[in-house]
Amino acid sequence: MNPPTLDQTSPHPGQVIVLTGPPGAGKSTVAKLLADHLTPSVHLHSDDFWRYIKQGWIAPYLPEAHEQNQVVLQVLVSAAFGYAEGGYQVICDGIVGPWFIDLFRATAQERAVPLSYIILRPNQQTTLERATSRANDALTDPEPIRSLHGQFSNLGAYEDHVLDSTNLTAEATADSILQGVARGAYLLNPSDSITDASDPIHNS
Numbered sequence: 598m599n600p601p602t603l604d605q606t607s608p609h610p611g612q613v614i615v616l617t618g619p620p621g622a623g624k625s626t627v628a629k630l631l632a633d634h635l636t637p638s639v640h641l642h643s644d645d646f647w648r649y650i651k652q653g654w655i656a657p658y659l660p661e662a663h664e665q666n667q668v669v670l671q672v673l674v675s676a677a678f679g680y681a682e683g684g685y686q687v688i689c690d691g692i693v694g695p696w697f698i699d700l701f702r703a704t705a706q707e708r709a710v711p712l713s714y715i716i717l718r719p720n721q722q723t724t725l726e727r728a729t730s731r732a733n734d735a736l737t738d739p740e741p742i743r744s745l746h747g748q749f750s751n752l753g754a755y756e757d758h759v760l761d762s763t764n765l766t767a768e769a770t771a772d773s774i775l776q777g778v779a780r781g782a783y784l785l786n787p788s789d790s791i792t793d794a795s796d797p798i799h800n801s
Contacts (some may be wrong), residue, residue, distance in 0.1 A: 611687060612686055616690040617716050619742065627762075634775060646669050653665075657669075682710065704749070715777070717770065718763045721761060729742070733777060
């Protein structure tokens with residue numbers, strides 16, 4: 598059976614789906630599957646936006662990277678909602694914790710575009726196993742991975758947006774997300790700000 602698709606008769610031209618979680622949660626793999634099932638779709642891999650910086654790049658998890666991270670996230674937000682206003686279903690995957698989601702909320706309210714927020718959170722052991730076995734230039738250092746996993750724990754009002762993918766395949770995770778998005782289960786009210794957009798990654 599094909600996974601559910603979204604109702605394209607919505608008065609909104611498109612939507613933004615932010616898919617986040619700690620390193621190793623499976624964000625990019627699942628985001629690609631979501632993009633394959635939504636039409637028309639755009640997959641924005643947020644790590645690429647940091648890699649576009651050629652001189653002066655700072656590892657995003659370091660304290661001195663806060664200003665850089667704010668700039669990059671704002672560029673990412675502009676791209677995501679620009680595509681959505683053009684009628685695309687936008688999946689934006691990356692480490693976008695509650696400390697940054699208000700950047701998306703503000704633009705969602707301004708442009709009247711639906712915003713869904715999904716946090717993939719497998720348990721710490723699974724996260725470490727997945728993250729440390731990755732290749733290329735992905736983050737594989739256990740210490741920042743543990744720290745980031747901790748920052749996605751005990752999220753208060755955002756716990757309703759958490760999907761425990763510990764025992765789910767990427768395909769099952771994508772199917773669950775598609776069903777939830779179709780029901781509006783992950784929608785954020787853009788006018789109901791919860792956080793102050795601080796960056797607890799760098800305060801731990």
